[in-house]
Amino acid sequence: MAQLSDDCFAFGGPMMSVDEAVGLITARVSAIADVETVTLIEADGRVLAHDIAAPLPLPPFTNSAVDGYAVGDADLPETTERAFPLDGRIQAGGLARVPIKPGHTARIFTGAPMPPGAETVFMQEDVRIDESGRVVLPSGLKRGANVRPAGEDIPLGQIALRAGQRLRPQHVALAAAFGLTRLDVVRRIRVAVFSTGDELASPGEPRAASQLFDSNRFMLMAMLRRLGCEVSDLGILRDERNSLANGLKQVAGAHDLILTTGGVSTGEEDHVKAAVESVGSLVLWRMAIKPGRPVAMGIIDGTPLVGLPGNPVASFVTFVHVVRPTALALAGSLPEPLLPIPLRAAFTYKKKPGRREYVRASLRRAQDGALEAVKFPREGAGLLSSLVETDGLIELGEDITRVELGESVGFLSYAGLI
Numbered sequence: 001m002a003q004l005s006d007d008c009f010a011f012g013g014p015m016m017s018v019d020e021a022v023g024l025i026t027a028r029v030s031a032i033a034d035v036e037t038v039t040l041i042e043a044d045g046r047v048l049a050h051d052i053a054a055p056l057p058l059p060p061f062t063n064s065a066v067d068g069y070a071v072g073d074a075d076l077p078e079t080t081e082r083a084f085p086l087d088g089r090i091q092a093g094g095l096a097r098v099p100i101k102p103g104h105t106a107r108i109f110t111g112a113p114m115p116p117g118a119e120t121v122f123m124q125e126d127v128r129i130d131e132s133g134r135v136v137l138p139s140g141l142k143r144g145a146n147v148r149p150a151g152e153d154i155p156l157g158q159i160a161l162r163a164g165q166r167l168r169p170q171h172v173a174l175a176a177a178f179g180l181t182r183l184d185v186v187r188r189i190r191v192a193v194f195s196t197g198d199e200l201a202s203p204g205e206p207r208a209a210s211q212l213f214d215s216n217r218f219m220l221m222a223m224l225r226r227l228g229c230e231v232s233d234l235g236i237l238r239d240e241r242n243s244l245a246n247g248l249k250q251v252a253g254a255h256d257l258i259l260t261t262g263g264v265s266t267g268e269e270d271h272v273k274a275a276v277e278s279v280g281s282l283v284l285w286r287m288a289i290k291p292g293r294p295v296a297m298g299i300i301d302g303t304p305l306v307g308l309p310g311n312p313v314a315s316f317v318t319f320v321h322v323v324r325p326t327a328l329a330l331a332g333s334l335p336e337p338l339l340p341i342p343l344r345a346a347f348t349y350k351k352k353p354g355r356r357e358y359v360r361a362s363l364r365r366a367q368d369g370a371l372e373a374v375k376f377p378r379e380g381a382g383l384l385s386s387l388v389e390t391d392g393l394i395e396l397g398e399d400i401t402r403v404e405l406g407e408s409v410g411f412l413s414y415a416g417l418i
Helices: 018-028 169-177 216-226 241-252 272-279 312-330 384-388
Strands: 035-039 068-072 082-084 086-090 105-108 118-123 135-137 159-161 182-186 190-196 230-237 257-261 281-286 294-300 303-308 341-345 356-365 371-375 392-396 408-413
Touching: 018 281, 018 294, 018 303, 018 312, 068 135, 105 118, 159 169, 190 216, 190 241, 216 230, 216 257, 216 312, 230 241, 241 257, 241 272, 241 294, 241 303, 257 312, 272 281, 272 294, 272 303, 294 312, 303 312, 312 384, 356 408
Parallel strands: 086 105, 190 230, 190 257, 257 303, 341 371
Antiparallel strands: 035 182, 068 105, 068 118, 082 135, 281 294, 294 303, 341 408, 356 371, 356 392, 392 408
16 A cells, blocks of 8 residues: 655655755855945945955053053062052043153053053052052052053954955944944845745735735845845746746846745646746755755846745745855855754654754753753744744754754754844
């Protein structure tokens, strides 16, 4: 008696591994060359176009790292505490042109420039004032303690920000510390986004009893925007090969990337693969990934196209592993590998070898204080709730066939995926 399989990976020829697919994709796309200049406040999330060398050292002058008292190195107490008369007060933003007198100390505050002749600061918590008003400094403090030398952070002329860096708030802060007000960045890549399928209706439009509201398109557009892309919402393409082909070809010239969702499987009404082949070339069709597998990668008039599966979880997972590196490569971004964090598994799980799987999981603190991952109780690739009610994905490599309770597994937080 024949047995029907419920495993969507059971049919077809060899599939490409995730690493092979990503390598193939990133090797096939070329970074766009267009550059624009933006203000610092607009630079967050953009890709830096040129290296930035430090136009001044950071810090630009030697200053105190603490509130305390500065002394000359010749006056450092070595074996016993010593009292010093107070001579001067230097505040942050003030000037320190007058050298410190031998045998004296100066009151100094965090960020204030060190006076000439002084290279060490005693923290105010370690100091006492005697009955005559002199400052008593303890012995044993290391020469140069509590002082930030000029250029300690970044010396003059050092490359501080690299071309291809996807700028985050800390990078913007560094540019501001150099006194820069505008940065050259790569133009945002332009992405056209379609959904495919007669079974879909757009939110806000009438929905037939046999239709679903299209959720994937809006999820993907939100993810693209988080990657800094300029997104064109091109709606839903119906299940007809010529219509699909014409729609894809029309947008190719005006966009840097075309992204579709749905219609990439092997069913009679899945037309994306054939449509791509009729107007361009197909580079990739199937990946050894779950949820996922049917992923189309093609080129239409020089513009790359990625076709993702229609199930929302599969679409989310394959976006992370296919669209994300493609978009970053197009934007000229430096590689941003996804690095799973080791956590303890609070579940058992079986999988087939030869494919990479991603298990939706939530984090919790165990009784011993360790973080552990709790698997979502259901596995369907159509369950949007499984993305909403979890914290990230457990990555199970191709060679893994079983996870035991308490084993270490790799966790990818949703916060770090885009």
